[in-house]
Amino acid sequence: MDYLKKFDLSGKRAIVTGGGRGIGLEIAHALGQAGAAIVIADLDADGAAAAAAELSSCGVRASYRAIDVAKPDAVTALADELNAEQPIDVLINNAGIARIAEALDTSDADWLATMRVNSDAAFWCARAFGRHMIARRWGNIVNIGSMCGMIVTQPQNNTAYITSKGAIHMMTKSLACAWAKHNVRVNAVAPGYVATEMTVSPQIGTSFQYDRWLEQTPLGRMGESHEVASAVLFLASPASSYCTGAILSVDGGYTCM
Numbered sequence: 001m002d003y004l005k006k007f008d009l010s011g012k013r014a015i016v017t018g019g020g021r022g023i024g025l026e027i028a029h030a031l032g033q034a035g036a037a038i039v040i041a042d043l044d045a046d047g048a049a050a051a052a053a054e055l056s057s058c059g060v061r062a063s064y065r066a067i068d069v070a071k072p073d074a075v076t077a078l079a080d081e082l083n084a085e086q087p088i089d090v091l092i093n094n095a096g097i098a099r100i101a102e103a104l105d106t107s108d109a110d111w112l113a114t115m116r117v118n119s120d121a122a123f124w125c126a127r128a129f130g131r132h133m134i135a136r137r138w139g140n141i142v143n144i145g146s147m148c149g150m151i152v153t154q155p156q157n158n159t160a161y162i163t164s165k166g167a168i169h170m171m172t173k174s175l176a177c178a179w180a181k182h183n184v185r186v187n188a189v190a191p192g193y194v195a196t197e198m199t200v201s202p203q204i205g206t207s208f209q210y211d212r213w214l215e216q217t218p219l220g221r222m223g224e225s226h227e228v229a230s231a232v233l234f235l236a237s238p239a240s241s242y243c244t245g246a247i248l249s250v251d252g253g254y255t256c257m
């Protein structure tokens, strides 16, 4: 058995939502290095263009689309357009937002925005791209969940985010069972705290209690985006051919405690 070949994505085409920066951009690098052509789909057109240029400079065949993946009609139109050009084999549902607030302080707008981006949009994308995958009897979807989909993080008990990530984990399992017979696999990665703009941007300042986070993480540090990307590459490639419906923790041991 040629084990390294199992990670080869040559000839495949992958779309990464929210791929303009952070974990999504690193996932795009991982899949691109494995041979896949990449489409970056991000709300921020400039960020998406810069990400595609960065990938191209590393020898990856990359393009981008500016899109709000929380808009189902736009997602369906994009899936139809891209698949007409060249089929999308791999969908990475990575776009996500975190609005930090305790339950009683959560506004209607923040609750709805969190659900729209973190769980509804993942379903719109899975449905739109999954339809084409099912028709071709080949496809692979990886959802970016969170350890927050499994446990309640402390000290910030961020009900909207936690609920949205629990939903994406169960959506993963439901679609995995529904689409296995069509040769479409659906898995998720559940990261712990990863150093990105979501967690360490200057806007956030000192509002997080990083000391508590590190105490609660057996490996004693935050994760790096590339550590999530490696796990996504495993799930997105034939290396994980017997995995579907899996939620792979990449959290430094956080959910063991």
Ligand code: NDP
Pocket: 017, 018, 019, 020, 021, 022, 023, 024, 041, 042, 043, 044, 047, 067, 068, 069, 070, 093, 094, 095, 096, 097, 117, 121, 144, 145, 146, 147, 190, 191, 192, 193, 194, 195, 196, 197, 198, 199
């Ligand atoms: P970032 O905030 O760094 O990046 C998120 C990206 O998603 C941004 O480029 C953002 O664009 C884009 N995006 C947001 N909303 C939409 C939308 N409606 N349509 C298209 N693109 C959108 O986050 P991370 O890289 O840290 O997070 C990536 C994923 O990993 C998320 O799902 C997050 O919940 C999850 N995760 C992150 C953890 C962490 O500690 N960082 C831990 C566990 C899970 P724009 O800049 O324009 O808003």
